[in-house]
Amino acid sequence: MPMTTSAASPSVSLRQLFDGVDKNKDQLLDKAEVKLSTEQAGVGSGFFGGRKVNAATDALMDAVDGNHDGNVSWAEYQQGGHKLVPAGMKLDPVRAQSDPAHIDAAVAALYADADTDGDGTLSRAELTAHQTAQAEQAGQSHASTRGEIAAALALDKLDANKDGGLQQPELAGFLKDVAREQRSAPAAPAPDPAPAASKPVTAPAVRERSR
Numbered sequence: 001m002p003m004t005t006s007a008a009s010p011s012v013s014l015r016q017l018f019d020g021v022d023k024n025k026d027q028l029l030d031k032a033e034v035k036l037s038t039e040q041a042g043v044g045s046g047f048f049g050g051r052k053v054n055a056a057t058d059a060l061m062d063a064v065d066g067n068h069d070g071n072v073s074w075a076e077y078q079q080g081g082h083k084l085v086p087a088g089m090k091l092d093p094v095r096a097q098s099d100p101a102h103i104d105a106a107v108a109a110l111y112a113d114a115d116t117d118g119d120g121t122l123s124r125a126e127l128t129a130h131q132t133a134q135a136e137q138a139g140q141s142h143a144s145t146r147g148e149i150a151a152a153l154a155l156d157k158l159d160a161n162k163d164g165g166l167q168q169p170e171l172a173g174f175l176k177d178v179a180r181e182q183r184s185a186p187a188a189p190a191p192d193p194a195p196a197a198s199k200p201v202t203a204p205a206v207r208e209r210s211r
């Protein structure tokens with residue numbers, strides 16, 4: 001079992017992440033705030049910087065704005081925080097809520113895959129390469145851009161000790177906090193009561209067997 005030696009919190013909490021984006025402190029993240037936070041993470045460098053920022057902003061809003069009203073509430077962030085995890089993690093958000101060891105295992109598996117020099121830290125290059133490969137495997141367009149953006153955001157937001165790399169306790173601690181918040185989140189609002197077009201339930205065809 002790894003020893004914990006540092007007294008300071010080794011990881012960022014979901015609440016800290018939310019508060020960092022909520023510049024006007026109205027307890028809602030609007031698109032402009034998410035965009036600013038994305039720019040500040042360094043996503044906007046390079047020739048297509050503006051487009052990258054817009055794409056990343058849309059993706060982030062889409063992931064966590066549960067009711068799609070253009071604002072992300074703290075409750076939505078609590079419920080959707082698990083969607084902010086690096087791509088390719090074998091993390092079951094339901095299991096994570098009751099099983100911290102599941103989170104540790106998922107983080108260890110990610111590092112086994114992505115920490116190619118094995119120093120226990122995901123560097124920007126390692127994160128970019130891993131996230132790019134994940135996007136490629138998922139058949140997504142602009143995989144290398146997606147990889148760069150994911151790495152920039154992860155390092156800007158989750159690098160609690162500000163050493164420029166992501167250590168396992170930084171990621172595992174954050175994910176455990178995400179799981180805690182999801183567990184304590186108010187239930188998602190009930191879906192629209194309009195009846196969904198119900199598919200006729202067809203009984204499996206009974207095959208008569210004559211003997």
Ligand SMILES: [Ca+2]
Nearest residue numbers: 022026028029
């Ligand atoms: Ca706000």
Ligand SMILES: [Ca+2]
Nearest residue numbers: 115119121122
């Ligand atoms: Ca490394």
Ligand SMILES: [Ca+2]
Nearest residue numbers: 159163165167
């Ligand atoms: Ca770090």
